[in-house]
Amino acid sequence: MLYSEKVMDHFTHPRNVGTIENADGVGEVGNAKCGDIMKIFLKISKDGIIDDVKFSTFGCGSAIASSSMATEMIKGKPVSEALELTNKAVVEALDGLPAHKIHCSVLAEEAVKAAVKDYYDKNGISYDPEMFKEKHDCEHCGE
Amino acid sequence: MTTIYADNAATTKLSKTALEAMMPYLTDNYGNPSSLHTVGQNAAEALFKARKTVADCIGADPKEIIFTGGGSEADNQALLTAAEIGARKGKKHIISDVIEHHAILHSLKRLEKMGYEITLLPVDGEGRVDPESVRKAIRPDTALVSIMMANNEIGTIEPVKEIAAICKENGVLFHTDAVQAVGHIPVNVKEIGCDMLSLAGHKFHGPKGVGVLYARKGLLVSSLIEGGAQERGKRAGTENIAGIVGLSVALKEATDNLDKNMAKISKLRDRLIEGLSTISHSILNGSRTERLPGNVNMCFEGIEGESLLLLLDQKGICASSGSACTSGSLDPSHVLLAIGRIHDVAHGSLRLSLCEYNTEEEIETIIKAVPEVVDYLRRISPVWQDLQEGKRTYVIQ
Numbered sequence: 001m002l003y004s005e006k007v008m009d010h011f012t013h014p015r016n017v018g019t020i021e022n023a024d025g026v027g028e029v030g031n032a033k034c035g036d037i038m039k040i041f042l043k044i045s046k047d048g049i050i051d052d053v054k055f056s057t058f059g060c061g062s063a064i065a066s067s068s069m070a071t072e073m074i075k076g077k078p079v080s081e082a083l084e085l086t087n088k089a090v091v092e093a094l095d096g097l098p099a100h101k102i103h104c105s106v107l108a109e110e111a112v113k114a115a116v117k118d119y120y121d122k123n124g125i126s127y128d129p130e131m132f133k134e135k136h137d138c139e140h141c142g143e
Numbered sequence: 144m145t146t147i148y149a150d151n152a153a154t155t156k157l158s159k160t161a162l163e164a165m166m167p168y169l170t171d172n173y174g175n176p177s178s179l180h181t182v183g184q185n186a187a188e189a190l191f192k193a194r195k196t197v198a199d200c201i202g203a204d205p206k207e208i209i210f211t212g213g214g215s216e217a218d219n220q221a222l223l224t225a226a227e228i229g230a231r232k233g234k235k236h237i238i239s240d241v242i243e244h245h246a247i248l249h250s251l252k253r254l255e256k257m258g259y260e261i262t263l264l265p266v267d268g269e270g271r272v273d274p275e276s277v278r279k280a281i282r283p284d285t286a287l288v289s290i291m292m293a294n295n296e297i298g299t300i301e302p303v304k305e306i307a308a309i310c311k312e313n314g315v316l317f318h319t320d321a322v323q324a325v326g327h328i329p330v331n332v333k334e335i336g337c338d339m340l341s342l343a344g345h346k347f348h349g350p351k352g353v354g355v356l357y358a359r360k361g362l363l364v365s366s367l368i369e370g371g372a373q374e375r376g377k378r379a380g381t382e383n384i385a386g387i388v389g390l391s392v393a394l395k396e397a398t399d400n401l402d403k404n405m406a407k408i409s410k411l412r413d414r415l416i417e418g419l420s421t422i423s424h425s426i427l428n429g430s431r432t433e434r435l436p437g438n439v440n441m442c443f444e445g446i447e448g449e450s451l452l453l454l455l456d457q458k459g460i461c462a463s464s465g466s467a468c469t470s471g472s473l474d475p476s477h478v479l480l481a482i483g484r485i486h487d488v489a490h491g492s493l494r495l496s497l498c499e500y501n502t503e504e505e506i507e508t509i510i511k512a513v514p515e516v517v518d519y520l521r522r523i524s525p526v527w528q529d530l531q532e533g534k535r536t537y538v539i540q
Contacts, residue, residue: 011450012457017523032487032526035447035467035475039525058524060449060468101468 003061004095010065015072018054024122027114030107036063038111040071044119048079055111062094062101063108069093070108079119083131085112144459147505151346151437152295152323152496153463158348161393165350168385175381177373186384193391197355200398201340202331209356209364209377210387214322214343215246216367217356220378221318221339222250222289224358224365226259228316229286238280238288238315240264240272241481244295247320248477259286269430270299270482278309287316292324292335296465296478296494297429298438300328307336316362322346322354326397327435328405332357342394344386348498349393353386404499409436411497411506416441418510422517424530424539428479428492437497440465442484444539445527446491446520448475454516455493460509465492487526488538 003011020041030037036059043052053075055067069090074082087105091097097105117132119125148156168189174182176190191205198205211217222237229235239251241263251261264276272290281288288310293300303319310317318339324330326347332340338359345351358364358377370379397404416427416439424444443451448464455462465476467490474480475489484492495509521527529535 008453011453014523019528028525032490033485035486035490037525056523056525056528058445058526059447060466061453063447064450064523 002098003065004097006069006093006095007062007065007097010068010094011061014055014064014068016054016068016075017056019056020052020054023054023115025115025117025119027111027116027118029110029114030059032058035059036104036107038063038067038107040067040111040115042115042119044079050074050077050079050082059104059107060101062097062104065094066090066097066104066108067111070112074112079116082112083116085109147460147501147508149495149497149501149505149509150461150463151498152298152435152494154345154351155348155498156500157345157350157389158393158396160396161349161389164392165385165389168388172384174384176384177371177381186382189384189388190382193387196391196395200394201325201342201357202333203357204360206375207332207357207360209358209374210382210390211354211356211378212383213352213354214320214341214346215244215354217341217343217354218244218246218320218322219250220356220365220367221341221358222247222254222287223367224339224362225287225289225316225318226254226257227365228363229284232286234284234286236260236262236282236285238262238264238277238285240266240290242266242270242294242296242299242478243289243291244320244322247289247291260284264290266299266481268483269433270294270297270428270478271430271433272301272306274302274305274309277306278313281309281313281315285313285315287318289318289320292319292321292330292340293328293435294429294478295323296476297440297482298323298435298496299429300324300433300435303335303337310338311336323435326394326401327408327437329401332359338362344390344393347393347397349390350386353383353390355390400499405436407499408497408501411501411503412437412439414503415439415495415497415506415509418506419513422514424537425517426488426539428482428484435496439495439497441493442479442488442539443491443493443517444488444537445524445530446517448490448492450520451491451493451516454519455512458512458516460512463494463496465494466490485538 023041024044025042028039087109090105174186176187194205325342340357343354428440448466449468479489
């Protein structure tokens with residue numbers, strides 16, 4: 001098998017699929033030209049807890065599974081904790097990804113961060129821009 | 144869950160007749176055809192017969208048949224042969240096209256590094272090479288033209304007969320990669336007028352790991368593998384007798400049933416194209432008419448091909464895609480890009496390739512399953528949402 005059972009489970013039964021109307025933060029990363037786009041919607045409570053999270057993803061099996069896993073890992077957590085989510089943690093939670101699919105987990109991390117950044121921007125919360133530097137490396141992104 | 148195998152362009156199921164013909168050479172008749180004793184000579188006899196059968200099936204002389212370790216090897220050998228013949232006459236220019244199999248394209252890259260000049264001709268929106276573009280590209284130093292007989296991804300059948308005639312007029316060697324064509328459409332080397340042709344056993348219900356390079360009489364074929372006098376010194380190594388016998392029997396079977404199979408398979412193909420074309424924002428890749436009998440290749444907007452394949456596999460349907468995620472690179476299929484599909488759309492491609500073992504019932508199951516999976520993936524796709532909300536423009540109408 002190309003993918004672990006965990007990946008196949010999250011791919012065939014993705015958690016938190018959908019959109020949130022009037023979301024407090026929305027993050028979209030990736031590029032259709034590269035073959036994957038992830039969009040994450042956050043509902044954040046007054047005390048900074050992620051009450052709800054939804055995603056939509058255009059991409060391969062591991063992209064869908066990575067988004068699903070990432071949303072599960074940040075749901076109910078404080079925003080500050082969501083910001084600490086790493087792609088490595090997503091990969092570990094999925095019981096591994098093939099080497100050429102690691103970028104999918106990087107996109108998931110970035111999508112979460114982009115959504116939090118959007119939340120900060122909307123609410124005038126100051127932050128260090130260095131925290132939100134995109135890490136993934138793709139020849140078509142940014143074109 | 145029953146399996147519906149619709150990936151016959153990747154490989155096919157071994158025919159029972161071929162398997163039965165192979166078995167003795169995997170058991171009692173294990174001889175080496177180069178041995179002088181009876182056990183060895185029994186193998187030599189099988190090799191002789193297989194060569195004759197293959198030659199008869201493609202209109203060649205047995206002396207023009209070289210057994211190789213597959214289609215890719217035959218392609219490599221054909222290009223090297225023409226390159227070396229050309230170099231002796233100071234001709235170091237080779238013409239091919241952008242939608243060839245990587246066995247050709249990567250070999251050409253290697254020749255380019257060795258100082259050859261390569262011209263890759265474009266194709267039209269259906270994947271067809273214009274024979275006149277070949278004529279225009281031929282130069283006094285052109286050593287070879289290599290154009291595939293039928294494309295492995297989109298099934299487009301190339302006008303190789305016209306191209307071969309143009310090459311002959313200009314005294315240029317012509318090779319055709321017929322790996323996807325042999326056993327599926329009529330292939331006769333004399334009628335095509337090619338100097339070299341490649342084929343592979345496992346594409347027509349023969350075994351894997353065995354192929355053929357046809358090289359016209361009088362052509363000095365270069366060997367890729369040195370070390371023995373097998374295949375008249377053109378391919379060293381003890382012959383894969385069981386594989387060669389299996390290839391020859393499968394080819395004979397495919398040739399004998401060609402008309403019947405073509406009629407059956409193209410009917411299934413047409414029904415499948417008709418059924419899948421009802422999916423909104425979908426498009427057929429390749430030609431509607433100049434098409435391999437078993438090939439269906441479509442793009443569905445707003446989704447990605449690998450996830451489509453995995454979900455179809457969950458429903459027992461085996462297919463293939465030209466998405467980047469399945470090509471192992473960042474870019475989607477070079478063939479889909481060459482016929483003008485943009486990256487976004489090429490990522491959402493699906494290839495279903497049929498054979499005579501497929502049934503009408505299986506086709507109906509596929510026609511029911513694909514739209515379900517496409518719908519599901521579109522529902523979770525931000526690209527599809529943007530398209531529906533008018534934030535993006537549809538590429539496929």
